[in-house]
Amino acid sequence: MSAQLINGKELASEKRESMKKEVEMLKEQGVKPGLAVILVGQDPASETYVRSKHRACENTGIHSVSIKLPDTVSEEELLGHIDKLNEDDAIDGILVQLPLPKHINEDAVIERISPKKDVDGFHPISVGKMMIGQETFLPCTPHGVLEMVRKTGIEVSGKHVVVIGRSNIVGKPVGQLFLNENATVTYCHSRTQNMQKHTKDADILIVAVGIPKFVKDQDVKEGAVVIDVGINRVDGKLCGDVDFEEVKEVAGAITPVPGGVGPMTITMLLENTIQSAKARVRS
Numbered sequence: 001m002s003a004q005l006i007n008g009k010e011l012a013s014e015k016r017e018s019m020k021k022e023v024e025m026l027k028e029q030g031v032k033p034g035l036a037v038i039l040v041g042q043d044p045a046s047e048t049y050v051r052s053k054h055r056a057c058e059n060t061g062i063h064s065v066s067i068k069l070p071d072t073v074s075e076e077e078l079l080g081h082i083d084k085l086n087e088d089d090a091i092d093g094i095l096v097q098l099p100l101p102k103h104i105n106e107d108a109v110i111e112r113i114s115p116k117k118d119v120d121g122f123h124p125i126s127v128g129k130m131m132i133g134q135e136t137f138l139p140c141t142p143h144g145v146l147e148m149v150r151k152t153g154i155e156v157s158g159k160h161v162v163v164i165g166r167s168n169i170v171g172k173p174v175g176q177l178f179l180n181e182n183a184t185v186t187y188c189h190s191r192t193q194n195m196q197k198h199t200k201d202a203d204i205l206i207v208a209v210g211i212p213k214f215v216k217d218q219d220v221k222e223g224a225v226v227i228d229v230g231i232n233r234v235d236g237k238l239c240g241d242v243d244f245e246e247v248k249e250v251a252g253a254i255t256p257v258p259g260g261v262g263p264m265t266i267t268m269l270l271e272n273t274i275q276s277a278k279a280r281v282r283s
């Protein structure tokens, strides 16, 4: 393998160590950061992610509250839970695990969360602030991606960043975050013609397309940084959207799956929760 491995698990645990200290300092000032996680239904992957979030909170000293609702819950009842959490002074961050069952309007749910507690960074106010470069909660996966690229030590300013995927959770915001860092950003998606022409020109290639091993060695420029946001289960095994075995021979640096972007997503959620608790201290 010629590429540098960008180890998300390691970076996440380094960051969590310094977060523990920040939480201790907040507690000395009488504030214990609190996160509420709402899970609707019993999707096994979502249950795993929610468990990981609670475990990460526990290890960092953050108080976490779990609200589990059946997949038959009405939108109104779910919104009622959010209203209560918005008013709860012990809660600094609220998140609703996505995806939600089809009968619930995801946009309405996200918009009900107070922007002051929007630690996922999905609320239109948070998204708008990020777009115009104002301080706000940054969405966790895109922020984790930026931190991982920073870890490689390569300068982002002026680089060509190509994003494959345009979801509201990852693709669109990750491109915006890199634009805010003065990168030149290209988005590729299902309607893009001659995608390889774009990907082959990327200094930093970010892949969030949801197709196992979609990116092959011939799609990547020699020495590029390749960030794989995909998490796919194939024959009971996890793999990303990048064909790791092929691409690692061409890339300059690459993230693995598992152990890459995933652990950083949860770490950036902790960071947002701590940021929100700090705002509580100041208020």
Ligand SMILES: Nc1nc2c(c(=O)[nH]1)N[C@@H](CN(C=O)c1ccc(C(=O)N[C@@H](CCC(=O)O)C(=O)O)cc1)CN2
Pocket: 048, 049, 052, 095, 096, 097, 098, 099, 120, 140, 141, 231, 238, 257, 258, 259, 260, 261, 262, 263, 264, 265, 266
């Ligand atoms: N409300 C939200 N919903 C969802 C988000 C989100 O940020 N907020 N992101 C994803 C799921 N997600 C967090 O919620 C998440 C996904 C993956 C991982 C992770 O650590 N993955 C591990 C592999 C774990 C496994 O065995 O499956 C890895 O990549 O190493 C953490 C968080 C969608 N929903």
Ligand SMILES: [Mg+2]
Pocket: 216, 217, 218, 246
């Ligand atoms: Mg090949």
